[in-house]
Amino acid sequence: MHLWSRELWRIAWLGTLGVVLGWLFGAPGFGLALGLAACLFHHLRQLRALYQWLTLEPSEEPPAAKGLWGDLLDRLYRYQKSQRITQGRLRAMLARIQESSEAMRDSVVMLDRHGDLEWWNSAATEMLGLKTAHDRGQHITNLLRDPGFVRYFASREYREPLTLTSPIDERRILQYQITLYGDDERLLMARDITRLHRLEQMRQDFVANVSHELRTPLTVLSGYLETYGDLSDQLPPRLGRGILQMQSQTRRMENLVNDLLLLSRLEIDQGGKDHQSLSLAPLLDSICQDARALSAQQHKTPQRIELDLEGDLRLMGSEQELRSAISNLVFNAVRYAPAGSHIILRCGVLPTGEGYVEVQDNGHGIDPIHIPRLTERFYRVDKGRSTATGGTGLGLAIVKHVLLRHDARLVIDSLPEQGARFRCVFPATRLHPT
Incomplete structure (x- = not known):
């Protein structure tokens, strides 16, 4: 504020000096105009120096100046310097994030608010077949065209992951998870769960096969126990009680086998045919x-x-x-x-x-x-x-x-x-x- 007051006093002083000189020569108005023109020339010269510094050599120190212009140039230089430091930190942080994403085995894909590809790591190239030069700016559903993924992407309900085969290798099973962030932007992650999927398939097959194989011996055992149960009045009391307990446990085992078979069918069968x-x-x-x-x-x-x-x-x-x-x-x-x-x-x-x-x-x-x-x-x-x-x-x-x-x-x-x-x-x- 002090510098601004000094600048106003300087303009007033130049104007007064011009009027006095002009009055001595009988033209006070011309003298005032000349004084203001000198002041304008000074400011235009400083403005030109500022323009050249900002456009041609913004990284160099500002041109020398005094008063209001000197203070303004110093402030701009300090602001630029702090911005360069901040930008350097952000670039370093972004580089570290990209390096860490590159090191991940999971695919990471950044999408803008329209669903267009912005950036992805090398794992996404391997799993999803994304190519840096050609695919950047493409909509994600133009590349991942599976109807299940298209519905998942359009639903905006991303609480549960989506499991599909890889678009470039049907032998690989991928689990997709989308997260919304920023200005309606999306982060897509894909994980290779082929091994877990095979283990789960083995578990389902094992349970289904064992349950199926248990039905026959249980049926035979239940039949004999039912026959012995009908003759319980002819058996010793202790043996009769044992037969009843065996019948109870056999029925419980049959219920368990039936539930396991039903659960296995529900897991394996896609369903919908009898709806x-x-x-x-x-x-x-x-x-x-x-x-x-x-x-x-x-x-x-x-x-x-x-x-x-x-x-x-x-x-x-x-x-x-x-x-x-x-x-x-x-x-x-x-x-x-x-x-x-x-x-x-x-x-x-x-x-x-x-x-x-x-x-x-x-x-x-x-x-x-x-x-x-x-x-x-x-x-x-x-x-x-x-x-x-x-x-x-x-x-x-x-x-x-x-x-x-x-x-x-x-x-x-x-x-x-x-x-x-x-x-x-x-x-x-x-x-x-x-």
């Missing part, structure tokens, strides 16, 4: 009747099992798979809720337009710490109680896979001693008007 529009009312009524029979068999005081239908909901799906999933939820409530408790099987439409089928009970409930793991195979909240009730530990895993094949999700709400609610939520696209 049709079906009415849930008769299906749920049939499941309720089976649940009442199971309750009467397992509890001295049967539970009160109620069916609550909010209209006749029609759903596009597989009747066999939906029966298996909903039955597992209802039968679990029968097994684990205490005698005399109240179980409700309910279905309807949510305010969001989604359909739902839920099982609610007023039993012991579940600690929320267990809820995230309930759909894992063989996970048990209470191992002793599950074994006693005949559960296989695969019921909720089957429910999860059935719902995935129907584009649905499982929502579990429960607290200790406050009962539990298992809700299957189906998208509106699966519902059919009645």
